[in-house]
Amino acid sequence: MSKRIEVEDLTVYYGKFTAVEDVTLTIEPRTVTAFIGPSGCGKSTLLRTLNRMHEVIPGAYVEGSVRIDGDDLYAPGVDPVLVRRQVGMVFQRPNPFPTMSIRDNVLAGAKLNNTRMSKADADDLVERSLRSANLWNEVKDRLGRPGSGLSGGQQQRLCIARAIAVSPEVILMDEPCSALDPISTLAIEDLIEELKQQYTIVIVTHNIQQASRVSDRTAFFTIAGTGRPGTLIEYDDTVTMFSNPSVQATEDYVSGRFG
Amino acid sequence: MTDVTGPPNALTSGRLPRWATPVLLVVSWAVMLGVFVLMALAGGSDVAIAPALFLGTLLFVVTGFVLSLLVEGLRQAKDRLVTSLVVSAFLVALIPLISVLFTVVSNGRHRFDAAFFSNSMRNVVGEGGGALHAIMGTLEITGMAALISVPIGLLTAIYLVEYGRGPLARAITFFVDVMTGIPSIVAGLFAFAFFALVFADPGIRFGFGGSIALALLMIPVVVRSSEEMLKLVPNELREASYALGVPKWLTILKIVIPTSIAGITTGVTLAIARVIGETAPLLIIAGFTASMNYDLFQNRLMSLPVFVYTQYANPGADVAPYLERAWAAALTLILIVMLLNLIARLVARIFSPQLGR
Amino acid sequence: MRMTTAAASPKATLRPADRIFSGSTLLAGSLILVALAAVAIFLVAQSVPALTADPNELKGSPDSFWAYVGPLAFGSLWAAFLALVMALPLSYGIALFISHYAPRRLAQSLGYVVDLLAAVPSVVFGLWGIKVLAPAVTPLYGWLVENAGWFPLFSPPVSGTGRTILTVAIVLAVMIIPIITAVSREVFLQTPRLHEEAALALGATRWEMIRMAVIPFGRPGMISAAMLGLGRALGETMVVAMVLSPSPKLITIVLTGSQNPSTIAGNIALNFPEAHGIDVNGLIATGLILFAITLVINSVARVVINRRAAFSGAD
Numbered sequence: 001m002s003k004r005i006e007v008e009d010l011t012v013y014y015g016k017f018t019a020v021e022d023v024t025l026t027i028e029p030r031t032v033t034a035f036i037g038p039s040g041c042g043k044s045t046l047l048r049t050l051n052r053m054h055e056v057i058p059g060a061y062v063e064g065s066v067r068i069d070g071d072d073l074y075a076p077g078v079d080p081v082l083v084r085r086q087v088g089m090v091f092q093r094p095n096p097f098p099t100m101s102i103r104d105n106v107l108a109g110a111k112l113n114n115t116r117m118s119k120a121d122a123d124d125l126v127e128r129s130l131r132s133a134n135l136w137n138e139v140k141d142r143l144g145r146p147g148s149g150l151s152g153g154q155q156q157r158l159c160i161a162r163a164i165a166v167s168p169e170v171i172l173m174d175e176p177c178s179a180l181d182p183i184s185t186l187a188i189e190d191l192i193e194e195l196k197q198q199y200t201i202v203i204v205t206h207n208i209q210q211a212s213r214v215s216d217r218t219a220f221f222t223i224a225g226t227g228r229p230g231t232l233i234e235y236d237d238t239v240t241m242f243s244n245p246s247v248q249a250t251e252d253y254v255s256g257r258f259g
Numbered sequence: 260m261t262d263v264t265g266p267p268n269a270l271t272s273g274r275l276p277r278w279a280t281p282v283l284l285v286v287s288w289a290v291m292l293g294v295f296v297l298m299a300l301a302g303g304s305d306v307a308i309a310p311a312l313f314l315g316t317l318l319f320v321v322t323g324f325v326l327s328l329l330v331e332g333l334r335q336a337k338d339r340l341v342t343s344l345v346v347s348a349f350l351v352a353l354i355p356l357i358s359v360l361f362t363v364v365s366n367g368r369h370r371f372d373a374a375f376f377s378n379s380m381r382n383v384v385g386e387g388g389g390a391l392h393a394i395m396g397t398l399e400i401t402g403m404a405a406l407i408s409v410p411i412g413l414l415t416a417i418y419l420v421e422y423g424r425g426p427l428a429r430a431i432t433f434f435v436d437v438m439t440g441i442p443s444i445v446a447g448l449f450a451f452a453f454f455a456l457v458f459a460d461p462g463i464r465f466g467f468g469g470s471i472a473l474a475l476l477m478i479p480v481v482v483r484s485s486e487e488m489l490k491l492v493p494n495e496l497r498e499a500s501y502a503l504g505v506p507k508w509l510t511i512l513k514i515v516i517p518t519s520i521a522g523i524t525t526g527v528t529l530a531i532a533r534v535i536g537e538t539a540p541l542l543i544i545a546g547f548t549a550s551m552n553y554d555l556f557q558n559r560l561m562s563l564p565v566f567v568y569t570q571y572a573n574p575g576a577d578v579a580p581y582l583e584r585a586w587a588a589a590l591t592l593i594l595i596v597m598l599l600n601l602i603a604r605l606v607a608r609i610f611s612p613q614l615g616r
Numbered sequence: 617m618r619m620t621t622a623a624a625s626p627k628a629t630l631r632p633a634d635r636i637f638s639g640s641t642l643l644a645g646s647l648i649l650v651a652l653a654a655v656a657i658f659l660v661a662q663s664v665p666a667l668t669a670d671p672n673e674l675k676g677s678p679d680s681f682w683a684y685v686g687p688l689a690f691g692s693l694w695a696a697f698l699a700l701v702m703a704l705p706l707s708y709g710i711a712l713f714i715s716h717y718a719p720r721r722l723a724q725s726l727g728y729v730v731d732l733l734a735a736v737p738s739v740v741f742g743l744w745g746i747k748v749l750a751p752a753v754t755p756l757y758g759w760l761v762e763n764a765g766w767f768p769l770f771s772p773p774v775s776g777t778g779r780t781i782l783t784v785a786i787v788l789a790v791m792i793i794p795i796i797t798a799v800s801r802e803v804f805l806q807t808p809r810l811h812e813e814a815a816l817a818l819g820a821t822r823w824e825m826i827r828m829a830v831i832p833f834g835r836p837g838m839i840s841a842a843m844l845g846l847g848r849a850l851g852e853t854m855v856v857a858m859v860l861s862p863s864p865k866l867i868t869i870v871l872t873g874s875q876n877p878s879t880i881a882g883n884i885a886l887n888f889p890e891a892h893g894i895d896v897n898g899l900i901a902t903g904l905i906l907f908a909i910t911l912v913i914n915s916v917a918r919v920v921i922n923r924r925a926a927f928s929g930a931d
Binding site: 413506572597 | 713
């Protein structure tokens, strides 16, 4: 249930503005890859191209290809809806649907394709997803309550459960802990460690230490100056990136000399 | 890069080509028109174009759904269906709009001449005459209504935003809400009831009563929109003024109101545009007359909307000139309302300061 | 070191100008309360004679005042209901079109176009209704009564002029579409992007996203919009007065017939100019009933909105 991602010569445009230029990298299945870099370098933009969410902004388009186990996401005739079923996303601010209960939130994505799920199957899916997200014990008595009544960390885990419930191949996380307190952050980081046994995970993070804790490989992006496109500087095993990076800019960033 | 002859991509579902929608629409219309033409030929009657287009659109929606269901799947089919429904809704709404505007312009232009704007209907039976008395009446009644409602409405809004806390403010807010729901004819009935009692005249009709009725309708609009505009002024501005030692009333007069004046003007203009076309209350309390009357406080006063109505409802033996005048007056009325709307939007666009929204 | 003795309780000095100004705003606000009280009092005062008088004196010699106003109230509610049934799906569709389907750059202009409908005064809609719409739908009514006359809504005899309650309802629907659309559009546009993106990221199509994120968020606003439209349709006078051919005592649901129920507002407009004596009181009393009906509807709408606030999307 996880696939390899191959990005080749990807350039991302917002209208006339080039946001990210010429990115090539490969992400192996069942690994956690972190995108790091200073603000505005395009790491979130790049993340969103992996499930074609950048298209939600009018005028955004890409050149290049992104292949998931050989299937190009940007081939003509590809349905973005299908892409997003395979590549799930967790956002920076937890966003459970406020008018739905916890149970309905988890089932929200799954119900789109499987409207006739028996109650037993549905309950089963809810429990499995919430257990995988380490949230089951905390909410099992109040599945009927609204999703917005939980704490920030719990809400984020609910969103993760919701993403898992549709059985994606890849999970993208856009700074998932930046709106959370340190305890919840730790809980999510532990969760990522467990999830990578089943899914390919790509996480964008501002927090260099988090990248070093959580990821197997790290990609460092930066921009040459304001208004210039973001580019990939270095992509290597996390251990190498943090102890012995090849590029000076990487060394400067991870040691906190800029950012 | 993508290779068209490469291995099949698991992410492509069946997709209808981009030209499918417009082609299907044209084909559906053609088919239906063909059917109706055949029916007309067989029955010897005219081709009913409107039903043909309507049924053709229906045919398009149904076949589009089925086609999409077969090629793309149920979810996409539903998505396309909703898209066509939503677009059709918009187009359907355009039909009456275009029809009304077209009708008013094409019928109203016959009497849209100098005589229309310089004569009243005094001693006019049949041809000729104009709506000068009605236009004057509308300007006077609405002007007076604005004169009453703008100060009251604006001051109330200031009270609610700057001063009011507690039960009185809550009561006022609640009742302003109630006021927005008053049907216009009820406002007219109230004005009549009030003045009939006060002047002990069961047949009372005069212009000022109409102004009172219109003011009753305008005040809640002015209060609501002014309230919104005043609330938009950031608190930091007020605090900066207080910190300079400026008293509260001066702060409001010199800082808060000027900052929001563009929005307030827009709101007032839109309120005027709303009531200037009201017929029912004026029919009740201002009555109708054929002559010029500049006095708001004496005797019946003609207004433009009531003129439209009476020309239609009480024609003479020869209906045509009356109808022509009615349409011309309708055209005048629409032009006035649209002009007011335009002014309101321009004021909002040009004069509102950037409040960092 | 000199200590200034403080006053017993320090108070801000209120200049006279402050008092005058705040006093005048308070006066204005209170004036509104007074005005509404006056409306209630004077309407009731002028209605009472009709309620207490011998019903035979009222126009048409009804058995009682309620027999007089009942069919009129039915007509108002029926016409408004028909108008709402036609206007709601169209308005919500248009609002969705402008907020989520139309190209961004066009969206505001399209909003203005729909708002143009609101700029047309009701008397002009009345003219259009009687001169354009009624003749246009007459053949349709003929076809309906001929082919579906067994259905209670279309039972014969058919109206030869098209001046039926259905025609009136169509015009009313056109008139209330801009209000419902404007309010719904605002609400749809305010759907938090976060929830829209959550739905899309789960692989939802555009319609599914709207169903999951936009509509649940906008439901209270949609209801309030519908109530606003309903209120407007109930109070609409001139269209009814000009388009409808009324039979005031009638209660019927036939849409295409030559005999149609009248509405409270239309009835007042048609009869007030020539009325005198107790008839005037009677008409005012029906106006009071209309006011009461619209009050009830607005209050219900407010309760509905407040009750949903707990489960709303407001973060």
